[in-house]
Amino acid sequence: MTGSDETVKRKRMPSGQRREDFITKAIAFFAEEGFESSTRGLAKKLGVTQPLLYRYFPSKEDLIHEVYDAVYVNRWRPEWETILSDRSRSLEDRLNHFYTVYTDVIFNREWMRIYLFSGLKGADINRRYMLLVRQRILEPILTEARVAWDLPDRPALDCEIEFAWIMHGGIFYYGVRDLVYESALETRKDRVIADAVAAFVAGLRIKLLRDIPPEA
Template sequence: MTSEPDPTAPTEPPKQPRRRLSSEERRQEFLTKAIEFFAQEGFESSTRELARRLGVTQPLLYRYFPSKSDLIAEVYDAVYVKRWQDEWGTLLRDRSRPLRERLVEFYDAYTEVVFHNDWMRIFLFSGLKGVDINRRYMQLVRERILEPILQEIRFDAGLDSLDPSDEEVEAAWIMHGGIYYYGVRTLIYEVSILNNKSFVIETAIDSFLLQIPSIRDAASN
């Protein structure tokens, strides 16, 4: 005898058909997955493997990104250029506030953006593979961060020329690189000694500001 269905039993809601993505939405989905893929596997991995993980054909992927180089350029733009915040430049040049205060606030905000696995791993992988992401981003750092900082230091010192010397730029790289490498040790190697980002930022900045006058003077002699 066939039992009657229980009218009080909960019923599953009908499955909604998957919404068809627009061309731009599909392109963004591919780009997001490509960022995850390159962060995990590096740039030696093929677009064929990326397409397989996306569940699409390689020719379909190439409809949106004509070559691997084009895709890498889009990854660079998404991860490094578009995460830059215009207000950072305004902050660095705000002469109504003490320079040290500006630098601490800037690096606190900046590291909130760059201290992420995709940012760090893609940057490191690109250096090993020889992809120009490193060179392009380091030029951006010099133009948007280091040179403005050094110009502000020279302005505070009352110097006529705000153009920094190569020695001053190198000293700024040492400060910036020390802060960056703390993120590498924390996120990639997982061997940071002290879980205190503020301490690292402030110590790096204070050491830099203390040494930069003598570095500048030595370079000018």
């Protein structure tokens, strides 16, 4: 295919499809190059002019926002929350199931690299995703733990959230070592998850009992 043929093909692409194509290419670009490139450099890498890129995304931050939605928000599965709230199963069983399907999605090279590059740049992708994790994963886990062990219903303490982050972050960092650094020692993801969950559940029960207010 000649360059002119490619130009014609791009011009005939429907606007919505072209926008999605830009986002897909931007995900691959940011995953490899980080977020420091100028919009001119990004446009060149995408094979389009800078004005055309601006027509779809008024600023690089707007494009980064779309990348965040595509990589993080749109990959969120409503059934994950159902797994965590299924009280017909033990808490440990639910957590093993949840983290197995959750990591099937996030243990992705582009996902991991964009997350790490975002943290280095100071972009709010990390902060937004960490808030999502806290609200949709960690706080529900702590709520379900109190229900499972017949403990008083109350908002989670910050120290309890941090305790849950230790498990969540440990599983996440296993994925980083496996996919980014290629230095994971254990090759069976299910074993890593099971060990992390078992340690968390055992420690959490002790912690929640210790943190019960005296008046309870």
